[in-house]
Amino acid sequence: MNNLAVLPIITPLIAGIILAFFPKKLQWVRPLSKIFILINLAIAGLLIWTVFSDGTIILETGGWKAPYGIVLVADKLAAILVFTTNIVAAACAFYAPHSLTDRKERYYFYSFFFFLISGVSGAFLTGDLFNMFVFFEVLLMASYALIVLGGDKVQLRESIKYVFINLFSSMLFVTAVAFIYGAVGTVNMAQIAQRVQEADQQGILTTVGILLFFVFAVKAALFPLYYWMPHSYAVPNPVISALFGALLTKVGIYSIIRVFSLIFVHKSGMTHELFIWIAGLSMIFGVIGALSTNNIKLIIAYNIIPAIGFILMGVGVLNEYSISGSIYYLIHDMLIKASLFLLIGTVVYATGTSDLRKFSGLIHYYPFLGWLLFISGFVLAGIPPFSGFIGKLLLLKGALASREIAIVIVGLLSSLLILYSIMKIFINGFWGEKDESIKRISLKGRMAPIVVLLALSIFIGVGAEFIYPFIESVSADLLQPEIYIDAVLKE
Amino acid sequence: MEFIISILAGILFATAIYNLLQKQLLRIIIGTLLLSHGAHLFILTMGELKRGNPPILTEGVSNYTDPLPQALILTSIVISFGITSLLLVLAYRTATENETDNMEQLRGNDNE
Numbered sequence: 001m002n003n004l005a006v007l008p009i010i011t012p013l014i015a016g017i018i019l020a021f022f023p024k025k026l027q028w029v030r031p032l033s034k035i036f037i038l039i040n041l042a043i044a045g046l047l048i049w050t051v052f053s054d055g056t057i058i059l060e061t062g063g064w065k066a067p068y069g070i071v072l073v074a075d076k077l078a079a080i081l082v083f084t085t086n087i088v089a090a091a092c093a094f095y096a097p098h099s100l101t102d103r104k105e106r107y108y109f110y111s112f113f114f115f116l117i118s119g120v121s122g123a124f125l126t127g128d129l130f131n132m133f134v135f136f137e138v139l140l141m142a143s144y145a146l147i148v149l150g151g152d153k154v155q156l157r158e159s160i161k162y163v164f165i166n167l168f169s170s171m172l173f174v175t176a177v178a179f180i181y182g183a184v185g186t187v188n189m190a191q192i193a194q195r196v197q198e199a200d201q202q203g204i205l206t207t208v209g210i211l212l213f214f215v216f217a218v219k220a221a222l223f224p225l226y227y228w229m230p231h232s233y234a235v236p237n238p239v240i241s242a243l244f245g246a247l248l249t250k251v252g253i254y255s256i257i258r259v260f261s262l263i264f265v266h267k268s269g270m271t272h273e274l275f276i277w278i279a280g281l282s283m284i285f286g287v288i289g290a291l292s293t294n295n296i297k298l299i300i301a302y303n304i305i306p307a308i309g310f311i312l313m314g315v316g317v318l319n320e321y322s323i324s325g326s327i328y329y330l331i332h333d334m335l336i337k338a339s340l341f342l343l344i345g346t347v348v349y350a351t352g353t354s355d356l357r358k359f360s361g362l363i364h365y366y367p368f369l370g371w372l373l374f375i376s377g378f379v380l381a382g383i384p385p386f387s388g389f390i391g392k393l394l395l396l397k398g399a400l401a402s403r404e405i406a407i408v409i410v411g412l413l414s415s416l417l418i419l420y421s422i423m424k425i426f427i428n429g430f431w432g433e434k435d436e437s438i439k440r441i442s443l444k445g446r447m448a449p450i451v452v453l454l455a456l457s458i459f460i461g462v463g464a465e466f467i468y469p470f471i472e473s474v475s476a477d478l479l480q481p482e483i484y485i486d487a488v489l490k491e
Numbered sequence: 492m493e494f495i496i497s498i499l500a501g502i503l504f505a506t507a508i509y510n511l512l513q514k515q516l517l518r519i520i521i522g523t524l525l526l527s528h529g530a531h532l533f534i535l536t537m538g539e540l541k542r543g544n545p546p547i548l549t550e551g552v553s554n555y556t557d558p559l560p561q562a563l564i565l566t567s568i569v570i571s572f573g574i575t576s577l578l579l580v581l582a583y584r585t586a587t588e589n590e591t592d593n594m595e596q597l598r599g600n601d602n603e
Contacts, residue, residue: 130563130566133567134566134570137570137574141573141574141577144574144577144581148581148584151584151588153588153589156581156584156585156588156589157585157588157589157597159581159585160516160578160581160582160585160597161597163574163577163578163581164511164519164523164578167523167571167574167578168511168523168526170570171523171526171527171529171530171571172530174527174530174531174533174534174567175529175530175533177534177563178530178533178534178536178537178563179537181534181537181538181559181560181563182536182537187559187563
């Protein structure tokens, strides 16, 4: 029993409510939101420290005993992800005043921003399936408001599709929870896991598992359910795209990792084999999408899909290396996607267009920006010694150990194409003839958050020796569902 | 009783899917509404439908009603209520800004 587990959810919630009282006073809202997000980052840091030194924190809300009340479970995976979420959020909070117009900031941007963080942290920390649905709704509600912020014609058009598809999958989530409740009589994840194990995961349970996978796959934008994602992520302001790209799809894939490493693990021939196929197809179709367009925002948005494919591949293979690889890649991708979206946002700000054919020779005006984009392309594609490489190495090692040769080949080829899709921006936009029509404008304040994010993602690659033992202990815990079950139910 | 309600939920799901596949924005919203009703009825059915029993387990009372589905539904109803109202406003704004409520015409590739 330790209240630390609820603080990463409560703090942003309170911050959002406080900031909602005076949204028009930007001179107060801006510094206050930075202070709040740093406080929350410190809390998440404390959480990760406590969890790794003292073990999983269980919080039974309202003092109700574990299977009956709602539990919050801060295990190692949740703690790491909450911490990474807060790093990304802090970078976005510092970038936001430079990127958003005053008008957009006044329309409760910071309040919704904090509600989003609260929902994401909640989804990571909860130990109750229905509660997970509620936190999904919290973060989706905030995202609905953020995606239409500004209310452009294109934005409205894309966001209505976003809302429809998410509402549909949420309702299926409720139905899946109802099925689970009907079949095993509980919504507590640890107890579900226990009872599914006792029932040897027979017919109906696997079907419900697939239904849940469908729900999470829609949220995570996996093949063939990704079609709503690229356009709706490309239309809002870059800082909002960065939050969505780094956090929202990752909540979906986190749920898949959690549910399919804890609950539905007994018929892996049926479920996990399917995941490997879907992972491979996501990689292929994601990179095809990224190569097919000249809109630089869309290129980055499409690059989310193969990344999710890589993470899912680790879950599909389900051995120690592959799960470590998935977690490594998940953390790496949260950091690098946020920094890429912010970088591209800066490029769009500097050139005034997101069409790659309309500018060239940008390196003459913004050399630093150009090299940052170059490095992040390397980090994303997984060129050694950067962080993407460590994640992919572990994933491929795991896949080879399980004799899944086809997925290894697909993974390697798609990495190459991912690198090409980013380098395309660099070659066409930054090299080439000097475009005289571009005027050099100050990018003051925009670079610091990007540099911090990029430095961190380089650090988790170069400092793998330091990071890897932690990730390994996370995956060791994940592969033994009994640890989670015993921690929650205390038997 | 569970049997009838399950079929009713199934009918709601079917009509919801039919409406979701329409082109008009308002029809799609009605589709999502029906879908949420179907899902809620479904949760209720999962907790067994009984009448006249207290929702508590005390010593000596062996026949009780499961209170959890009600709690789940209430949460879910509030959420879908909120989202539907947001969706109606959003659809209205989209239709006025884009001057159409037809999903075919809202497809749009002009930002590629």
